[in-house]
Amino acid sequence: MAKxxxxxxxxxAPNAVNDVPMDQWTPEEVDAHIQYMNDFxxxxxxxxxxxDGQALSxxxxxxxxxxxxKPPVTDGPFAETKDLIAGWMVIDVDSQxxxxxxxxxxxxxxxxxxxxxxxxxxVRPFLESAPTVTE
Amino acid sequence: xxxxxxxDAELLRSLTPQVLHVLVRRGADFATAEDAVQxxxxxxxxxxxxxxxxxxKGWLITASWHAFIDRARSDTSRRNRERRVDAExxxxxxxxxxxxxxxxxxxxxxxxxxxxxxxxxxRALGGLTTAQIAQAYLVPESTMAQRxxxxxxxxxxxxxxxxxxxxxxxxVLYLIFNEGYSGDVDLAAxxxxxxxxxxxxxxxxxxxxxxxxMLLHHARRDARLRPDGTLVTLAEQDRSQWDxxxxxxxxxxxxxxxxxDRLGPYQAQAAIAxxxxxxxxxxxxxxxxxxxxxxxxxxxxxxxxxxxxxxVAVGEADGAPAGxxxxxxxxEAVPRHxxxxxYLHERNGDLRTAAHLYADAARHAPNxxxxxxxxxxxxxxxxxxxxxELSER
Numbered sequence: 001m002a003k004x005x006x007x008x009x010x011x012x013a014p015n016a017v018n019d020v021p022m023d024q025w026t027p028e029e030v031d032a033h034i035q036y037m038n039d040f041x042x043x044x045x046x047x048x049x050x051x052d053g054q055a056l057s058x059x060x061x062x063x064x065x066x067x068x069x070k071p072p073v074t075d076g077p078f079a080e081t082k083d084l085i086a087g088w089m090v091i092d093v094d095s096q097x098x099x100x101x102x103x104x105x106x107x108x109x110x111x112x113x114x115x116x117x118x119x120x121x122x123v124r125p126f127l128e129s130a131p132t133v134t135e
Numbered sequence: 136x137x138x139x140x141x142x143d144a145e146l147l148r149s150l151t152p153q154v155l156h157v158l159v160r161r162g163a164d165f166a167t168a169e170d171a172v173q174x175x176x177x178x179x180x181x182x183x184x185x186x187x188x189x190x191x192k193g194w195l196i197t198a199s200w201h202a203f204i205d206r207a208r209s210d211t212s213r214r215n216r217e218r219r220v221d222a223e224x225x226x227x228x229x230x231x232x233x234x235x236x237x238x239x240x241x242x243x244x245x246x247x248x249x250x251x252x253x254x255x256x257x258r259a260l261g262g263l264t265t266a267q268i269a270q271a272y273l274v275p276e277s278t279m280a281q282r283x284x285x286x287x288x289x290x291x292x293x294x295x296x297x298x299x300x301x302x303x304x305x306x307v308l309y310l311i312f313n314e315g316y317s318g319d320v321d322l323a324a325x326x327x328x329x330x331x332x333x334x335x336x337x338x339x340x341x342x343x344x345x346x347x348x349m350l351l352h353h354a355r356r357d358a359r360l361r362p363d364g365t366l367v368t369l370a371e372q373d374r375s376q377w378d379x380x381x382x383x384x385x386x387x388x389x390x391x392x393x394x395x396d397r398l399g400p401y402q403a404q405a406a407i408a409x410x411x412x413x414x415x416x417x418x419x420x421x422x423x424x425x426x427x428x429x430x431x432x433x434x435x436x437x438x439x440x441x442x443x444x445x446x447v448a449v450g451e452a453d454g455a456p457a458g459x460x461x462x463x464x465x466x467e468a469v470p471r472h473x474x475x476x477x478y479l480h481e482r483n484g485d486l487r488t489a490a491h492l493y494a495d496a497a498r499h500a501p502n503x504x505x506x507x508x509x510x511x512x513x514x515x516x517x518x519x520x521x522x523x524e525l526s527e528r
């Protein structure tokens with residue numbers, strides 16, 4: 001089994017095919033989208049491939065140390081950031097092919113006009129523990 | 136069979152504070168005694184379903200005492216205490232009302248952080264296992280175990296017989312109640328159980344007010360969410376789904392509290408909840424009286440959140456322009472500010488501003504349900520705008 005992170009972006013990903021802001025959809029289209037996402041997560045739990053999933057607020061900041069005895073420096077909220085993550089899902093699957101297949105399904109979620117969004121999702125394999133057998 | 140197991144678990148948990156206190160009475164230190172009771176609880180959860188004890192409390196006391204002795208023995212640095220506990224234990228007398236109250240004070244001690252106090256209260260007074268608490272707050276069990284043992288180290292110097300701070304106890308119970316997570320452990324129901332237990336041992340109008348507030352909000356719970364988990368606003372809720380028994384109990388608890396004439400913020404919030412509960416239909420809501428309770432609440436605790444909620448009530452009582460005027464005095468940084476502004480602008484007939492603000496409210500939503508709800512609101516108003524443009528053509 002191998003773990004993969006599926007990343008959804010507020011911005012920074014290439015433009016989706018059906019790229020309409022959500023507040024311009026109809027309420028029914030919003031409901032259908034949310035339902036699709038919930039069903040997707042439920043289905044992965046059912047197949048034993050779901051690990052974790054969280055949504056992130058777009059409001060955040062950059063923080064770095066400013067030296068001993070000084071409060072950390074903050075910068076934000078993310079005005080300069082080109083890449084903004086909206087949420088993630090961690091899956092534990094048999095193969096990279098399966099990870100790609102699942103990301104494809106997630107990207108197929110319905111959007112404006114009931115048509116699939118075809119949004120770009122980032123798929124990142126985990127660096128996992130070293131195997132026992134190495135030769 | 137399942138129902139029987141449930142009853143046992145309930146009983147088990149209600150006995151927790153009593154058993155803990157018996158151990159402390161016998162000379163055990165709080166931190167080790169609490170761990171020992173936890174050992175016994177975990178043991179009981181696995182043993183009781185197949186072999187229910189005839190005397191559950193006696194079983195728990197014996198098991199906890201053995202666990203305590205094991206813990207004390209295995210800890211060589213505590214040799215002195217070991218000598219003391221090795222002697223035949225004196226019979227533990229039944230804990231008094233004050234004993235339970237002291238446990239509440241200790242678990243919500245002002246030196247503890249709120250997250251620590253919450254965890255310790257749920258374990259020592261609620262009888263939940265570390266695993267259950269961890270699951271309820273979506274953190275790893277080892278993290279929750281560390282949080283609890285750190286809390287107990289903080290308390291090591293705290294005297295057990297000192298009078299405590301009822302305000303922090305109530306705040307901890309309120310935090311437990313207001314937690315949105317839902318897992319196998321029902322935190323809201325747990326908070327109500329703990330508030331009832333507190334209500335039984337302390338004579339305080341605000342404790343009554345807190346219990347009433349919890350009961351009145353809990354009564355609406357089934358109506359608050361659709362089966363798919365989406366949020367239903369108070370105005371849109373199916374009021375026939377409200378739990379009449381909980382409302383009745385909440386209202387009578389509140390009336391007893393108010394009769395004492397020692398008003399506090401929990402009673403004022405419960406009074407507002409009671410006025411909503413009192414309206415069979417949303418249009419029957421007595422908004423004028425709700426505004427006057429918000430004025431009381433503001434006098435007791437002037438926070439931006441209270442001001443924001445008051446603006447909503449003013450908008451209902453005196454019309455959207457009055458609501459917007461009240462909103463103008465509220466700090467814009469307060470959570471849900473744009474959600475309230477959007478609602479008032481929509482009521483005021485300014486759909487364009489409302490749509491913009493609903494979208495903003497979705498971006499700034501503090502939780503998923505709220506975000507989805509505000510996104511849907513923005514979509515709804517934008518659709519109204521599009522339909523309006525079509526009909527103008």
